[in-house]
Amino acid sequence: MSAGMAVLLFAGGLFYCNKLLANKQSIQKYEQYFQTDKQFDVLFVGSSHVINGVSPLDLFRDYGIASFNLSMHGNYVKSGYFLLKEALERLQKEGRNLPKMVVLDVYADGEGTSNLHNAWDSFALSGTKKEMAKELAEDGKSMELMMPFSLYHSRWSELKKNDFEPNINQLYGVELRYGVAYPNSEIVRNPEDKKEIQGEKLSYVDKIKSLCESCGITLVLIHIPYSYSPDWQREANSFYEYAKENQLCYVNYMNEDIGLDFDIDFFDQGHLNPVGMRKMTREVGKLLWDLGVKDKRQEAEAGEWEKEYEEFIDYRAKRLKDITQAKIYLMSLQDPDLISVVQVKRKLLEDVQIAKLIERLKDGKNEVMVVEEGDKLLPSDGKEGEYDLYCVVHKKEDMGSVADSGGFVWEEGVNRRK
Amino acid sequence: MLFNSWQYLIFYPVVVLAYFLLPKKLKNLWLLGASYYFYMGWNARYIVLLLFTTIVTYAGSRILERHRKGWILLLTVAVNFGILFYFKYAQFAWNNLALLCKMARIPLRDRSFDILLPVGISFFTFQAVGYTIDVYRGEISAEKNFLKYALFVAFFPQLVAGPIERSRNLLKQLNKTYPFSYDRMREGLLLMLWGFFLKLVIADRAALFVDTVFGDTGKYGGLYIVAACVFFAFQIYCDFSGYSIIAMGSARILGLELMDNFHAPYFSKSVGEFWRRWHISLSSWFRDYLYFPLGGSRKGQMRTCWNLMAVFLISGLWHGAAWTYIVWGGLNGFFQVMERMTKGLRKWIRELFCIRENGFSHKLFSVLVTFFLVDFTWFFFRIKGLRSSFSVLKRVVTGWNPWILVDESLFQCGLNRKNFYLLVFSIGVLMAADYGKSRGICIRKRVLEQDFWFRWLVFAGGALFVLIFGIWGGTYDAKSFIYFQF
Numbered sequence: 001m002s003a004g005m006a007v008l009l010f011a012g013g014l015f016y017c018n019k020l021l022a023n024k025q026s027i028q029k030y031e032q033y034f035q036t037d038k039q040f041d042v043l044f045v046g047s048s049h050v051i052n053g054v055s056p057l058d059l060f061r062d063y064g065i066a067s068f069n070l071s072m073h074g075n076y077v078k079s080g081y082f083l084l085k086e087a088l089e090r091l092q093k094e095g096r097n098l099p100k101m102v103v104l105d106v107y108a109d110g111e112g113t114s115n116l117h118n119a120w121d122s123f124a125l126s127g128t129k130k131e132m133a134k135e136l137a138e139d140g141k142s143m144e145l146m147m148p149f150s151l152y153h154s155r156w157s158e159l160k161k162n163d164f165e166p167n168i169n170q171l172y173g174v175e176l177r178y179g180v181a182y183p184n185s186e187i188v189r190n191p192e193d194k195k196e197i198q199g200e201k202l203s204y205v206d207k208i209k210s211l212c213e214s215c216g217i218t219l220v221l222i223h224i225p226y227s228y229s230p231d232w233q234r235e236a237n238s239f240y241e242y243a244k245e246n247q248l249c250y251v252n253y254m255n256e257d258i259g260l261d262f263d264i265d266f267f268d269q270g271h272l273n274p275v276g277m278r279k280m281t282r283e284v285g286k287l288l289w290d291l292g293v294k295d296k297r298q299e300a301e302a303g304e305w306e307k308e309y310e311e312f313i314d315y316r317a318k319r320l321k322d323i324t325q326a327k328i329y330l331m332s333l334q335d336p337d338l339i340s341v342v343q344v345k346r347k348l349l350e351d352v353q354i355a356k357l358i359e360r361l362k363d364g365k366n367e368v369m370v371v372e373e374g375d376k377l378l379p380s381d382g383k384e385g386e387y388d389l390y391c392v393v394h395k396k397e398d399m400g401s402v403a404d405s406g407g408f409v410w411e412e413g414v415n416r417r418k
Numbered sequence: 419m420l421f422n423s424w425q426y427l428i429f430y431p432v433v434v435l436a437y438f439l440l441p442k443k444l445k446n447l448w449l450l451g452a453s454y455y456f457y458m459g460w461n462a463r464y465i466v467l468l469l470f471t472t473i474v475t476y477a478g479s480r481i482l483e484r485h486r487k488g489w490i491l492l493l494t495v496a497v498n499f500g501i502l503f504y505f506k507y508a509q510f511a512w513n514n515l516a517l518l519c520k521m522a523r524i525p526l527r528d529r530s531f532d533i534l535l536p537v538g539i540s541f542f543t544f545q546a547v548g549y550t551i552d553v554y555r556g557e558i559s560a561e562k563n564f565l566k567y568a569l570f571v572a573f574f575p576q577l578v579a580g581p582i583e584r585s586r587n588l589l590k591q592l593n594k595t596y597p598f599s600y601d602r603m604r605e606g607l608l609l610m611l612w613g614f615f616l617k618l619v620i621a622d623r624a625a626l627f628v629d630t631v632f633g634d635t636g637k638y639g640g641l642y643i644v645a646a647c648v649f650f651a652f653q654i655y656c657d658f659s660g661y662s663i664i665a666m667g668s669a670r671i672l673g674l675e676l677m678d679n680f681h682a683p684y685f686s687k688s689v690g691e692f693w694r695r696w697h698i699s700l701s702s703w704f705r706d707y708l709y710f711p712l713g714g715s716r717k718g719q720m721r722t723c724w725n726l727m728a729v730f731l732i733s734g735l736w737h738g739a740a741w742t743y744i745v746w747g748g749l750n751g752f753f754q755v756m757e758r759m760t761k762g763l764r765k766w767i768r769e770l771f772c773i774r775e776n777g778f779s780h781k782l783f784s785v786l787v788t789f790f791l792v793d794f795t796w797f798f799f800r801i802k803g804l805r806s807s808f809s810v811l812k813r814v815v816t817g818w819n820p821w822i823l824v825d826e827s828l829f830q831c832g833l834n835r836k837n838f839y840l841l842v843f844s845i846g847v848l849m850a851a852d853y854g855k856s857r858g859i860c861i862r863k864r865v866l867e868q869d870f871w872f873r874w875l876v877f878a879g880g881a882l883f884v885l886i887f888g889i890w891g892g893t894y895d896a897k898s899f900i901y902f903q904f
Contacts, residue, residue: 005870009878017886082512143424152892162815 007303014149021152024166025073026122028320031168032123033068033087038301039097041293042067044086044173045080045208046105046223046224051337052271053105053280056172057312061303063285067099069173074115076108077204082132084208086123088215101218101293104208106239108232109201109378113141119147122141130297171312176274178319180327180353183227187262188234191255195234208323209246220291221250224280227262228269251287264331264356274316275334309340313337317395317403326389326408331355333366333393338403341367341392343377348388365396379407419459421664422617422890429456431578433574434671438598446569448674449542457537457566460578464536465503468483472497472571475546478559479553491554495547497788499828510739513540536576544703546571549585551707559584566592573674575665579658581679581699596673601866604873608862609667611880612851617660620848623833623841624653625861626889630832632800635810638831639817643810645795647830650800651793652845655683658697682852684792687784692792700736704729723758727751742807746798753791783859840887 026152031076042065044050059065070083084102091098121131125146133145144151155163169175205221212219222245226327243250253260258279265276272280275318296302305403307400316335323329326348333340334357342361349370361368371377376385380392387407397402419425433452440448458465460605478494503511519526526553549570553560557651561567570589576582596602631638631646638646662679669676679698686692693701706715709729715722727748734747767773823826829835851861864874 003600006874006877010881013878013882014885021886141583144891149885153891154888157834228873288530390673 016066017153020147020163023117023121023152023155023156024162025118026120027166029072029170029173030070031166032170032172033070034090038066038304039094040066040068041296042070042101042103042288043084043099043242044103044105045067045084046071047076047105047107048073049079049224049226050105051170051173051175051248052177052273053176054103054284054330055281057174057278057305057309058281059285060283060296060302061309063289063293063294064302065170065285065288066296066305067302069104071173072115072119075111077104077106077201077208078109079111079119079132080104080130080135081204081207081211082136082272083119083213086126086128086216088211089126089128097262098215099217100210100261101220101288101291102208103220103222104205105224106201106205106221106236107223107226108229109199111136113138113145116145116206117148117151120145120232121152121356122253126209140285145197155272160302162290170308171315174277175252176277176319176407177271177318178265178323178328178332179273180264180331180339180357181266181268182353183262183266184269185228186230186233187227187254188230189255191252193234194237194374195231197235197238197242205242209248217246220287221248222284222287222405223250223252223254224272225254225260226270227266249287249291251278255282256283261356263384264353264360273331275331278336313397315394317393320404326410327351327353327357328367328373329391329406329408330354330361331367332387333357337396339365339396339399341369341396343369343387343390345370345371345377345388345410346373377407381407419456420612421661421668425459430668435628437672442595446592446688449574450468450565450569450572450904453569453572453669456574457572457577460537461534467501467536467539468572469541469548469568471501471543472568474498475550475571476561476564476567476574478607480562481552481625482550483560484884486554486556487868492549494550498543498547500683502539505536505849506830507735507739518573520831541580541582542571542577544700544736545582546701546708546710549589550603552585558589561585561589573669575668576662576676579665580697581662581665583676583699589729591674594673597630599673602673603671604866605862606667606669606671607877608865609670610664611667611877611884612862613658613660613663613665614884614888615844616656616663616848618884618890620841620844620894621653623661623837623844623888624656628653630801635806635813639813641822642817643814643829645822646831647793647797647800650794651684651789652848654796654799655680656848681746682856684849685852685856686788686792687781688757688788689750689791690757691766692788693750693754700733704733707853708732711865718813719758723755726754726758730754741804742798742801746795749795749798750792812822844887867898 029105042059044054044056044067046053048067048071051073054066054067054069056069059067064390070080070087071078072083075083088098101168113136116132120129120132130146133142137145143196174201210217211217221239223239226233233254236254239250242248260272260276260279264281265272267273267276296305316332317338320329323332330342333342340361342358344354344358349358358368358370378384378386379390386409388410389408390406392403392405393403419429429452433449434477437445437448454468454644464756474497475476478490479501482490482494512529512531514596516526516528528556549558552557552558554683561570567589569592570583572583573583575587627645628650632640635643659680662676666676681695681696683696685691686695709725712723712725712728713721728751730747730751734743734745737743737747768775768780793807797811798804798807810879819827829838833841854861865873868876
């Protein structure tokens with residue numbers, strides 16, 4: 001009797017400690033998917049390119065498409081196959097409808113074990129997880145993927161508030177990365193410039209295709225743009241043939257004119273910033289609409305999506321306050337739900353990225369004043385003459401109140417908020 | 419397989435479960451099979467050595483029982499020690515011979531024996547040889563049942579790192595089989611839990627600091643090395659006693675009682691006392707089969723000192739085929755010789771300054787001095803190579819850096835601040851338990867006497883503590899128990 005109680009006490013303690021000590025990336029990403037009872041018509045599978053590339057909240061607002069972005073940093077086609085399998089099995093187990101469509105980004109393969117941890121640690125041990133660990137983990141590391149406690153028990157000395165109260169992603173799997181970066185390598189935009197698909201990637205795309213077929217799901221292949229690894233870009237062009245042979249829809253957005261500016265629409269060379277994401281989402285939405293995904297904006301569940309989109313606007317407005325660099329601030333003003341009044345000194349326009357960002361703000365919704373040398377900016381905080389750039393931002397639906405305002409100085413390329 | 423491995427966590431419950439389910443006749447056979455499987459987990463081929471040692475000592479003892487001839491004993495012992503010598507000392511002996519030849523300008527080619535040391539060979543060889551000598555002396559009768567004897571030599575909990583059991587204790591227990599006992603299981607589990615605490619929380623955590631400092635003695639000098647030596651004293655203690663205690667716990671659940679190998683050694687008030695409390699199974703082996711036959715302390719002061727030096731030099735060699743181990747053993751012998759020779763002088767000083775031998779302050783002083791001396795010898799145990807030991811010792815003396823005790827430097831040596839403090843706290847817990855033990859208080863028994871809720875908390879909380887704060891799994895390669903190499 002007492003031995004049983006000791007075992008129970010131990011098991012309870014272990015369960016709690018396991019949760020507390022675990023790496024929180026996975027739970028932050030997937031908890032919303034685990035908890036929601038929404039029906040998703042589309043699931044996105046891929047790497048960080050997709051996390052920063054397609055926003056379900058924007059998709060619903062603009063096209064009425066209910067979707068979830070299952071993608072995870074550093075998890076490519078192979079891990080994507082297992083993540084999709086696990087996600088579908090979970091839906092089947094809970095008796096929920098399966099999605100109508102799966103959109104897979106065919107970028108890269110070769111998951112490292114730490115990236116697999118980031119994706120998989122919050123999933124309970126299952127047949128699929130075991131299979132994934134066996135096939136994808138580096139030598140001798142499959143056990144730690146199946147039982148992450150063996151790795152994380154030593155995190156006791158690193159625990160932070162986020163471990164006790166994890167900050168759960170409420171954006172349907174999306175992350176907004178605020179930054180502006182130039183490309184740093186060749187950008188392959190010719191569909192005929194090809195390279196053979198390497199490794200086991202194709203066999204896993206086959207597996208995803210078979211999985212989707214067995215569940216009556218349409219598989220769509222995409223390739224989200226980036227500006228590094230030209231070989232990966234060339235490899236993506238070989239998927240045209242594969243898609244044709246397998247009668248799949250494939251869009252390599254590297255080769256499409258979707259209005260992306262590689263100078264200002266990327267957070268870094270691999271990931272779209274929120275402006276790039278919006279453009280990408282718009283294109284994917286068009287594609288899905290063309291493929292017949294249902295518009296649910298008139299259905300009962302639309303109210304909840306709309307409410308969440310309002311919170312999404314608040315979230316973006318709040319993030320403005322943390323931005324310290326002028327370029328990134330100007331990028332974040334390229335937001336359909338924000339209206340800004342911008343005063344900028346002409347000397348700043350010598351910077352190509354700033355010039356492009358300012359040009360884009362002149363869209364009739366925002367107000368831009370270019371101040372000539374010798375003249376002073378007239379900021380609303382009264383600190384006349386102290387700034388090179390000053391912005392006042394309102395939410396579009398709430399022009400009465402100021403969402404954020406602030407000035408920046410520009411000194412030899414250093415542009416910081418003052 | 420290591421005690422702190424997934425394999426053992428599966429192996430051991432299966433062995434225990436089957437042991438209690440099998441009919442009486444098959445229990446020992448099952449344990450023997452399990453023990454051989456356990457040993458083959460390292461190197462399946464070396465099972466032949468274990469079997470050979472078992473057969474030779476079994477046959478030798480049966481013959482000795484009927485014909486008590488010295489040459490038969492000598493032959494049996496020589497065959498076993500010959501195997502041990504070949505696998506453990508051949509390379510060392512050849513290297514030293516080559517060095518001597520070089521000095522004498524006699525040509526001798528370099529030779530690499532390239533021999534993989536069989537795990538635990540020193541332990542099972544000594545155990546089997548001890549049994550043979552016991553039979554020769556007529557202290558026990560030779561075991562007729564070969565399977566039972568083979569189990570005595572190969573019993574898995576103590577096979578690869580001791581305790582080196584005596585036939586009078588373990589072999590006798592194998593005459594019986596044991597039904598499942600809830601009390602024994604509780605006691606065994608508590609012992610194993612304590613053993614894992616010592617190994618995973620203290621020894622392997624201390625190793626992170628010690629390995630960092632000793633891994634780069636060019637960078638770390640002065641008090642870094644002193645701190646590393648202090649931690650090494652606890653690393654080797656917890657590593658070895660941790661293994662012994664897990665072995666005791668594993669055997670206890672099966673109904674068998676192994677000897678206690680450590681008795682609060684760092685509370686010893688002299689180096690002689692330390693060796694009566696440290697690795698008791700080996701110390702008593704040397705005492706019974708080497709020191710006493712050499713004459714022990716019965717043949718005058720000089721002969722006693724000589725015997726002590728001989729025993730500890732051989733003990734050093736038992737621990738490893740390197741000069742550092744011989745120096746280590748020699749120093750331990752030397753300190754004991756000095757203790758004997760200065761006995762009168764120390765008494766005179768105590769009387770002169772009116773120091774009470776049994777007073778707390780004198781006891782504390784003696785404990786601290788003994789720890790210092792023993793820890794000094796551990797330095798030679800840990801360092802690689804005799805030549806480097808002298809240059810590192812020089813760096814201890816010349817590298818004056820007391821500020822590392824008050825700034826953040828000590829937290830940059832493989833352990834961050836939290837892990838450093840956890841190690842110090844855990845050593846405090848160990849010392850408190852050892853103090854209790856030295857005063858005759860067995861904490862394990864005290865815990866088992868408590869009300870059920872307190873026992874639950876100790877079991878569940880202790881297991882969780884070890885799981886969370888132990889160094890295991892993940893990117894960390896579980897360190898082998900240090901004593902496996904001997």
